[in-house]
Amino acid sequence: MHSQLPALINKFTVDSDGIYCQVLSDISSSQSVEKSLRERIAADSYDNYLQVISNSHSIPVMDCEVDRFLLNMPHGALILDIGGCWGWHWRHLARKRPDVGVVIMDFVRSNLIHAKNVLGDLVGRQVVLIHADATALPFVIDDGFSGFDGIWTVQTFQHIPDYNKALREAYRVLKPHSGLFANYSLNVQPPVRWLYRLFGRNYITKGDVPGAFWLARASEEQKMFIEEVFGSKVSERWSEILFTPELHFLFPGRAGSRLGQLDSLLSNNFGFLRCLARQHSFHCRKQ
Ligand SMILES: C[S@@+](CC[C@H](N)C(=O)[O-])C[C@H]1O[C@@H](n2cnc3c(N)ncnc32)[C@H](O)[C@@H]1O
Incomplete structure (x- = not known):
């Protein structure tokens, strides 16, 4: 096992299936509708996980984003994936970063x-x-644990109504003077919003998606709050520029898609094609 994991997990109870747990209080009750929805989805069995995932994430683009993140991780790093769901971002970890x-x-x-x-x-x-x-x-920073080298979170903070609380928690458990935070959220795409309006559909920038979840797309307000908490500059990135499941343009997101590979090359920090990008991410280091 990775050398830092035993000390970290010995404070948790572990179930017979190997999953560690924290007793969840009613803290997440503000997301109870979302929890029920996700539990219903998870109750199904799936033969082809990547096929299902590629309906809502671009596999080629996110694989490249994971590679970029790993390049910034020191030898022996420990990463926390918040809202990691089916864990697919890490499926090549043994080969890429053992x-x-x-x-x-x-x-x-x-x-x-x-x-x-x-x-x-x-x-x-x-x-x-x-x-x-x-x-x-559920992590305590003490003599035995100095924090995570990286926090990776994809399309999770956007669903947490108390974004600021989640952000403060992420900051707390990052290693001082080096810990890297990367948060990917849905972007505001003016052309898609315009099409939604044309067809009488509700395009939510910040608010409840009825029967599903809270959604707060990446915003200047979030960026400013990250800068305030971290006391350092946020770098921004735009990704999933071709992949547009909202308009049923799914195939660039499939594993091995050539168009998906092109899409991963279009991801950028300069705002190029930002109005088309489906994701907008914030990256910041703890001082
Ligand atoms: C849109 S999914 C993204 C999943 C994954 N990050 C990915 O890229 O495939 C959001 C995930 O965050 C989890 N989530 C949402 N709110 C959470 C919270 N407050 N604490 C922990 N997990 C949460 C959900 O259960 C779900 O698995």
Whole structure:
């Protein structure tokens, strides 16, 4: 097992299926509708995980984003994936970074069972799965644990109504003077919003998606709050420029798609084609 994981997980209870847990209080009750929705989705069984995932994430683009993030991780790094769901971002970890450990946490326990299926024997060696809530992270910074080298969170903070609380928690558990935070959220896409309006559909920038979840797309307000908490400059990035599931343009997101590979090359920090980008991410280092 990754050298830092045993000390980290010995404070948790572990179930017979190998999933570690924190007792969840009613902290996440503000997301109870979302939790029920995600539990219903996780109750199904799936033969082809990547096919299902590629309906809402671009596999080629996010694989490249993971590679970029790993390049910034020191030898032996420990990463926390908040809202890691099925854990698919880390499926190539043994080949790409056998020295790195990843803690995947999610507040829907059944998602972590799927993560076990996706990640196989990486779980228990380089990866541990923890059932916990992003707004009350169950990690104590003390003599035995100095914090995570990286926090990776994809399309999760956008669903947490108390974004600021989740952000403060992320900051708390990052290693001082080096810890890297990367948060990917849905972007505001003016052309898609215009098409939604044309067809009488509701395009939500910040608010409840009825029967589903809270959604707050990436915003200047979030960026300013990250800069305030971290006391350092946020760098911005735009990705998933071709992949547009909202308009049923899905095939660039499929594993191995050539168009998806082109899409990954279009991801950028300069705002190029930003109005088309489906994702907008914020990256910041703890001082
Ligand atoms: C849109 S999915 C993204 C999943 C994953 N990050 C990915 O890229 O495939 C959001 C995930 O965040 C989890 N989540 C949402 N709110 C959470 C919270 N407060 N604490 C922990 N997990 C949460 C959900 O259960 C779900 O698995």
